[in-house]
Amino acid sequence: xxxxxxxxxxxxxxxxxxxxxxxxxxxxxxxxxxxxxxxxxxxxxxxxxxxxxxxxxxxxxxxxxxxxxxxxxxxxxxxxxxxxxxxxxxxxxxxxxxxxxxxxxxxxxxxxxxxxxxxxxxxxxxxxxxxxxxxxxxxxxxxxxxxxxxxxxxxxxxxxxxxxxxxxxxxxxxxxxxxxxxxxxxxxxxxxxxxxxxxxxxxxxxxxxxxxxxxxxxxxxxxxxxxx
Amino acid sequence: xxxxxxxxxxxxxxxxxxxxxxxxxxxxxxxxxxxxxxxxxxxxxxxxxxxxxxxxxxxxxxxxxxxxxxxxxxxxxxxxxxxxxxxxxxxxxxxxxxxxxxxxxxxxxxxxxxxxxxxxxxxxxxxxxxxxxxxxxxxxxxxxxxxxxxxxxxxxxxxxxxxxxxxxxxxxxxxxxxxxxxxxxxxxxxxxxxxxxxxxxxxxxxxxxxxxxxxxxxxxxxxxxxxxxxxxxxxxxxxxxxxxxxxxxx
Ligand code: HEM
Ligand code: SF4
Ligand code: FES
Numbered sequence: 001x002x003x004x005x006x007x008x009x010x011x012x013x014x015x016x017x018x019x020x021x022x023x024x025x026x027x028x029x030x031x032x033x034x035x036x037x038x039x040x041x042x043x044x045x046x047x048x049x050x051x052x053x054x055x056x057x058x059x060x061x062x063x064x065x066x067x068x069x070x071x072x073x074x075x076x077x078x079x080x081x082x083x084x085x086x087x088x089x090x091x092x093x094x095x096x097x098x099x100x101x102x103x104x105x106x107x108x109x110x111x112x113x114x115x116x117x118x119x120x121x122x123x124x125x126x127x128x129x130x131x132x133x134x135x136x137x138x139x140x141x142x143x144x145x146x147x148x149x150x151x152x153x154x155x156x157x158x159x160x161x162x163x164x165x166x167x168x169x170x171x172x173x174x175x176x177x178x179x180x181x182x183x184x185x186x187x188x189x190x191x192x193x194x195x196x197x198x199x200x201x202x203x204x205x206x207x208x209x210x211x212x213x214x215x216x217x218x219x220x221x222x223x224x225x226x227x228x
Numbered sequence: 229x230x231x232x233x234x235x236x237x238x239x240x241x242x243x244x245x246x247x248x249x250x251x252x253x254x255x256x257x258x259x260x261x262x263x264x265x266x267x268x269x270x271x272x273x274x275x276x277x278x279x280x281x282x283x284x285x286x287x288x289x290x291x292x293x294x295x296x297x298x299x300x301x302x303x304x305x306x307x308x309x310x311x312x313x314x315x316x317x318x319x320x321x322x323x324x325x326x327x328x329x330x331x332x333x334x335x336x337x338x339x340x341x342x343x344x345x346x347x348x349x350x351x352x353x354x355x356x357x358x359x360x361x362x363x364x365x366x367x368x369x370x371x372x373x374x375x376x377x378x379x380x381x382x383x384x385x386x387x388x389x390x391x392x393x394x395x396x397x398x399x400x401x402x403x404x405x406x407x408x409x410x411x412x413x414x415x416x417x418x419x420x421x422x423x424x425x426x427x428x429x430x431x432x433x434x435x436x437x438x439x440x441x442x443x444x445x446x447x448x449x450x451x452x453x454x455x456x457x458x459x460x461x462x463x464x465x466x467x468x469x470x471x472x473x474x475x476x477x478x
Contacts, residue, residue: 081443190464
């Protein structure tokens with residue numbers, strides 16, 4: 001087991017594990033966000049639970065942050081290593097003849113997602129951490145001194161999607177996410193060594209996931225933009 | 229219809245020379261010629277003009293030795309599928325075409341001269357474990373004495389058709405050798421005779437592959453498309469499984 005991250009296959013495997021974890025997280029994140037379209041009350045209740053339940057806050061959240069950081073750091077490490085493996089590039093290279101654009105540009109779709117993650121943290125995560133752990137208000141209420149004021153999560157969400165520029169940035173980021181996943185989903189299974197009679201079916205499902213989830217997120221952003 | 233062509237060819241005097249692309253013209257090329265025959269015509273022309281002929285690798289000229297490592301118009305072994313350069317016909321091109329011809333590029337395949345690269349990194353990977361240790365002197369066991377499941381035998385045979393040409397490395401944006409090594413690992417991993425040394429084999433071959441400076445696979449699948457022998461990506465997945473299982477053991 002020792003030094004598995006020092007081998008090419010070990011790094012691939014670790015990359016795929018972090019990616020599979022992120023794809024699972026994305027599904028969970030989407031399931032909660034879509035509630036905001038159907039039922040603000042349920043969305044508020046679930047958000048409050050996720051935001052205050054210790055297992056989520058102190059165990060799953062650090063694991064997630066580690067997963068994201070590991071994934072993009074390893075992505076950059078692999079990119080640098082792979083560039084070193086060919087120091088002189090071809091005068092003429094017809095990459096489109098044998099591979100998809102998505103598969104050749106994971107670092108760029110990844111970088112776009114990373115930029116989005118920074119904006120997203122600025123929008124939601126930092127204010128959340130500030131309210132809960134710096135100000136010390138764990139109530140989740142719009143007015144912490146008034147129990148009747150209701151939960152603040154839905155209101156904060158709507159407030160974020162007032163600016164058109166932000167909605168546009170979110171939409172663009174989700175398009176890159178779709179491009180990333182169109183290659184990444186299948187790739188992760190191949191990396192962990194799963195290529196068998198189920199692969200064909202999995203590839204069909206991966207298209208649905210890779211396009212469906214980002215499209216769903218786009219729908220949520222646009223919905224709140226139009227309905228605030 | 230015979231063709232007149234412009235060739236852009238990588239010329240490099242020796243391993244330490246910087247090298248550059250040089251333009252040449254050839255005329256009256258028959259569509260029935262192979263790509264290497266077209267280069268023979270060019271070289272004859274160069275020799276007649278007292279110029280240095282273009283150095284390129286070749287041996288069998290029938291798709292089995294894997295020597296003819298040329299990157300043609302942006303693809304390993306050119307635009308056709310399932311062929312090596314020696315099996316590529318000039319009918320894939322049109323009169324008036326410009327054809328770019330480069331050596332396979334990878335840090336682990338350094339250029340020796342012009343279009344010739346040193347692929348001995350592949351040999352060293354093979355030496356690290358691409359074999360089975362059996363005594364072949366006088367006590368050969370009858371092949372049919374060891375029953376082998378038909379599917380495994382077929383898959384092992386398919387993997388064994390890899391000719392070590394390096395097109396997978398040349399086509400890969402990461403210069404990864406995983407299709408080659410995956411084929412060499414699979415060929416033995418699928419057979420009872422290969423299982424005995426399976427753990428050491430995969431660990432040692434992958435270590436050698438990494439030490440040689442090949443890149444990390446990101447599953448673009450370019451190798452499988454460009455491989456003249458149709459070696460499948462399933463072999464990479466199998467190698468990954470073998471390697472992960474072996475790392476847990478070793
Ligand atoms: C929610 C966010 C993200 C998800 C769901 C995700 C998902 C994936 C998946 C499924 C793979 C394929 C893994 C494999 O081939 O084994 C992958 C690969 C990759 N990701 Fe991400 N990713 C995300 C964010 C990022 C970010 C922020 C970067 C930043 C640079 C990035 C860079 C890469 C790169 C370079 C690869 C290709 C490396 C390889 O295949 O070995 N990803 N990603
Ligand atoms: S796997 Fe295919 S492309 Fe790679 S060395 Fe073997 S025959 Fe050539
Ligand atoms: S010269 Fe032997 S494969 Fe082309």
